[in-house]
Amino acid sequence: MERKEKSFYGLTEKYSVLADSPEIRHGLYQALNKKIAVASGSYNRGKRAGLWHFYNAAGKLIQHYNYSTRTLTYEAPEDASSSMRYVLDNSFTANDTVVKPIKPGGVFFGYLPYLKHFVLPHDIYNGDADQFMAVVELLVSPGGRLADYKIRVGSQLYNYNKVADMSLDLLDEEDKQFVPATLNGQPVAISVFITCRINHRGQLEYR
Incomplete structure (x- = not known):
């Protein structure tokens, strides 16, 4: 099941949930500032998993982080x-x-x-x-x-x-x-x- 909702800071969240447990996120996730992605990755039964990509409000890449291995693979200079x-x-x-x-x-x-x-x-x-x-x-x-x-x-x-x-x-x-x-x-x-x-x-x- 796919869902879309407004969240804090004017962001729009698009994500999937389990069909039998709609409160649990599972599958692809994306957060958008208008039409610009600021976060993308996937959930595994309610927990962030694998490689995620994060951007600033203008869409510039600022971080890659792997939640499964808990490793930072890229961090842009602040x-x-x-x-x-x-x-x-x-x-x-x-x-x-x-x-x-x-x-x-x-x-x-x-x-x-x-x-x-x-x-x-x-x-x-x-x-x-x-x-x-x-x-x-x-x-x-x-x-x-x-x-x-x-x-x-x-x-x-x-x-x-x-x-x-x-x-x-x-x-x-x-x-x-x-x-x-x-x-x-x-x-x-x-x-x-x-x-x-x-x-x-x-x-x-x-x-």
Whole structure:
């Protein structure tokens, strides 16, 4: 059985499900930004399997990831204008080699699950949302597991700063997994900060 539905960030998902269990995805999957593919691959009984391909919002290839072998086969250099910032807990020097964590799904599609659970604070009026910024804060452990998930909302104009501790239970298992950051080849903990704007619907968008 094939299905098509609108999802977060204005994407359209096209996928197949099991005939006897329509809630379980099985077979080909594609996510489209209008008519541009941003993710394609396949599911095996509800889990991503085999080689997946991920693109940015404009359709530029940014990642190949094999979910069956848990291996990254291609990762494009991150754009200098990216909304992402990475902060290593350990001290390091210019002579050290630091490798950022990799999110299966890439820097566009892969991080959307952390944006979609945002709820506009009740004391912010929708019409003023463009005066506020939000930062999604993720702590990734040396084992490549998501250890903490927060969303900070602030405004200099309104002298506003609030932090929401987000439950990891909101996320699917795949959204809790990363290829860990390394320092001189050794896995280390790292924080990922995603700067976002709040749109007129009270939802987060990459800046």
